[in-house]
Amino acid sequence: MSQEVSGRSDWPKPKVPLVVVLRNQFGRAFEWICLASTWVGMVVLVVLLASVIWKSWGWLSWDFLSHFDSFRPQRAGILAGIWGSLWLILLTTLISVPVGVGAALYLEEYAKGTWLTRLIQINLSNLAGVPSIVYGILGLTVFVRMFGLFGNNTVVDANPFSVTGRIPLPFGSTIISGALTLSLLALPVVIVATQEALRAVPSSLRHASYALGATKWQTIRHQVLPAAMPGISTGVILAMSRAVGETAPLVMIGIPTYLAATPGDISNVKDLVTNPQALIDVPFSMFTALPMLIYNWVRQPREDYRSLAAAGIVVLLVFLMVLNSVAIYIRQRFQKQIRW
Amino acid sequence: MLSILTTVGIIAVLVTETYSFFQMAAVEIAKRDAAEVAQVSAVARSKTTEARSNGKDAPGDLPEEGEAVAKPVVEAAVPQPSMRRAFLEFATGTEWAPQFAEKHFGILPLLCGTLLVAGIASLIGIPIGLASAMYLSEYATPRTRSIVKPILEVLAGIPTVVYGYFALVFITPYLLRPIFSSLLGFEVDVYNAASAGVTVGIMIIPTISSMSEDVLRAVPRGLREAAYGLGSTKFDVSVRVVLPAALSGIFASFLLAVSRAIGETMAVTIAAGQNPQLTLNPFLAIESMTAYIVNVSMGDTPAGSVEYTSIYAVAMTLFLITLATNILSQVVLRRFREVYQ
Numbered sequence: 001m002s003q004e005v006s007g008r009s010d011w012p013k014p015k016v017p018l019v020v021v022l023r024n025q026f027g028r029a030f031e032w033i034c035l036a037s038t039w040v041g042m043v044v045l046v047v048l049l050a051s052v053i054w055k056s057w058g059w060l061s062w063d064f065l066s067h068f069d070s071f072r073p074q075r076a077g078i079l080a081g082i083w084g085s086l087w088l089i090l091l092t093t094l095i096s097v098p099v100g101v102g103a104a105l106y107l108e109e110y111a112k113g114t115w116l117t118r119l120i121q122i123n124l125s126n127l128a129g130v131p132s133i134v135y136g137i138l139g140l141t142v143f144v145r146m147f148g149l150f151g152n153n154t155v156v157d158a159n160p161f162s163v164t165g166r167i168p169l170p171f172g173s174t175i176i177s178g179a180l181t182l183s184l185l186a187l188p189v190v191i192v193a194t195q196e197a198l199r200a201v202p203s204s205l206r207h208a209s210y211a212l213g214a215t216k217w218q219t220i221r222h223q224v225l226p227a228a229m230p231g232i233s234t235g236v237i238l239a240m241s242r243a244v245g246e247t248a249p250l251v252m253i254g255i256p257t258y259l260a261a262t263p264g265d266i267s268n269v270k271d272l273v274t275n276p277q278a279l280i281d282v283p284f285s286m287f288t289a290l291p292m293l294i295y296n297w298v299r300q301p302r303e304d305y306r307s308l309a310a311a312g313i314v315v316l317l318v319f320l321m322v323l324n325s326v327a328i329y330i331r332q333r334f335q336k337q338i339r340w
Numbered sequence: 341m342l343s344i345l346t347t348v349g350i351i352a353v354l355v356t357e358t359y360s361f362f363q364m365a366a367v368e369i370a371k372r373d374a375a376e377v378a379q380v381s382a383v384a385r386s387k388t389t390e391a392r393s394n395g396k397d398a399p400g401d402l403p404e405e406g407e408a409v410a411k412p413v414v415e416a417a418v419p420q421p422s423m424r425r426a427f428l429e430f431a432t433g434t435e436w437a438p439q440f441a442e443k444h445f446g447i448l449p450l451l452c453g454t455l456l457v458a459g460i461a462s463l464i465g466i467p468i469g470l471a472s473a474m475y476l477s478e479y480a481t482p483r484t485r486s487i488v489k490p491i492l493e494v495l496a497g498i499p500t501v502v503y504g505y506f507a508l509v510f511i512t513p514y515l516l517r518p519i520f521s522s523l524l525g526f527e528v529d530v531y532n533a534a535s536a537g538v539t540v541g542i543m544i545i546p547t548i549s550s551m552s553e554d555v556l557r558a559v560p561r562g563l564r565e566a567a568y569g570l571g572s573t574k575f576d577v578s579v580r581v582v583l584p585a586a587l588s589g590i591f592a593s594f595l596l597a598v599s600r601a602i603g604e605t606m607a608v609t610i611a612a613g614q615n616p617q618l619t620l621n622p623f624l625a626i627e628s629m630t631a632y633i634v635n636v637s638m639g640d641t642p643a644g645s646v647e648y649t650s651i652y653a654v655a656m657t658l659f660l661i662t663l664a665t666n667i668l669s670q671v672v673l674r675r676f677r678e679v680y681q
Binding site: 023027030035037038040041042052122125126130132137140241244246248251291294295306309310313317320324 | 468480504508542546549605606630652
């Protein structure tokens, strides 16, 4: 009341209605809530990393990296898992990249907007949402057992190590089965990422190329693909790093959790040089993978195995981080070079 | 270039293959059912084929409700295997025990476990994901965003086994036990649905927040300016103007996240246990559809047995559910999108 009377000599403090005050407070509270929930993700990440590292402390050593799994936790290692995962991811990349990039090129550059391409497009986004375990079942039926067409109906292929130049026809739980299954899983991701990268290439580039008399293939080969390369490789690497961590499909195709051998008996780089013959064996040999070992250890009730699992997780995460930082590096580097 | 056709082929193979196996499973179910009925009516004892010894470490109490399950009185000693009845049991049976000698094929316990986990996950993931999307698109400075988004991407890139480990080793003993067991006096199992749910909820946060943020940021600036011009506060603008404008996309992201939560495998397998039961208590061990599939394939089941074919039936159910959710999300995105220009 007194403020209103005090007149014009000094400006009255504007009286803010209570509703407005409350509303502002409410708005601020809302902002804080939003901020807090943004932090939840980061806190979880930190806690997760901290708990894993804390648990694995003292278990992560050179012995751990260079030994096979053992029934005694103190002597267990992940050598088989590391090599298995490396070969697996190499083969998956070799399979899924040409097919994925080819498919994306077709969809973006060649295909006309018919109902078929629309259907494929919808299908692709649906495929990306299919749970990985369903892919695992598909891989089990198609690659591991080959519909049971070839008779051999046992789960574990009898003698997969001595394959030299011979291809066992139901692939069994070998690297090639795993790689094919993971390729199916990664394909939708690769295709969509490539499509987006191709779409980002400005059409003026294509038109300029055509104007200079280039054919469609020349344009794609020399202009569009190089321009889209950073996008494509980033997408591919991200898809592959997703595939490395996949466990469910590997469980489904029935790879062993315990295995004291590396694919093709290649257990260090030197073997690769001295015994190139083994390379042929690699795709058709039994294998185990890093996430598989981790899963197996997590299932064990003993505390020591938990530590082992934690140590395995640290290795896996480091591996993933290397992959991801390569992706980020490529993105940064090429973004600076290319400018239109 | 024909590769895209293989992609179509993949889905065709997937559907037909799982479907044919589902049929096979149904026939198997009928056969086992028949044997079971024969056993109950105690006419043809010798007909009870291959009481399979179960290699699983499932809890010891054998299902005793065998007689309680409503069974139509069968006139013949050897009843005909009927697909329809098998399917009916599959769809409505409340007991899931294909691994025991006395087999029951009701998918409801598995479905219940899956939905329980997915429900808890959405309770955790959706509010947090949405709120952080709001923060990132409406409040955060570009610099904050450039820090937070990569971190969320890292969170999305962590393998699911790691989340499973996290649920088992951290969330249950250090988060759930102190709060619910010590403070509130619930009985919390080592394996429980809640820890799986919480973990999956954390896993779907990045999905929701990055998708929703894209949609929120796509809302044109003019809409916000107009709202400010009418004297709205920032809260009013974000919640009453921007949020409704982006609702279709946000809803689609929810659905996508829920479908991810349903299909999530490793974390749930590790954290939720393997005890199929029809319960809504999140602190008990349950078994989800994905976990069942993994557990069967981890044990050595011969190809062609009922257990083996049953995973196809379960996978088919899983596939149908996630497919339906995904398609629904696309339809929502297309149908209810508000077009600005």
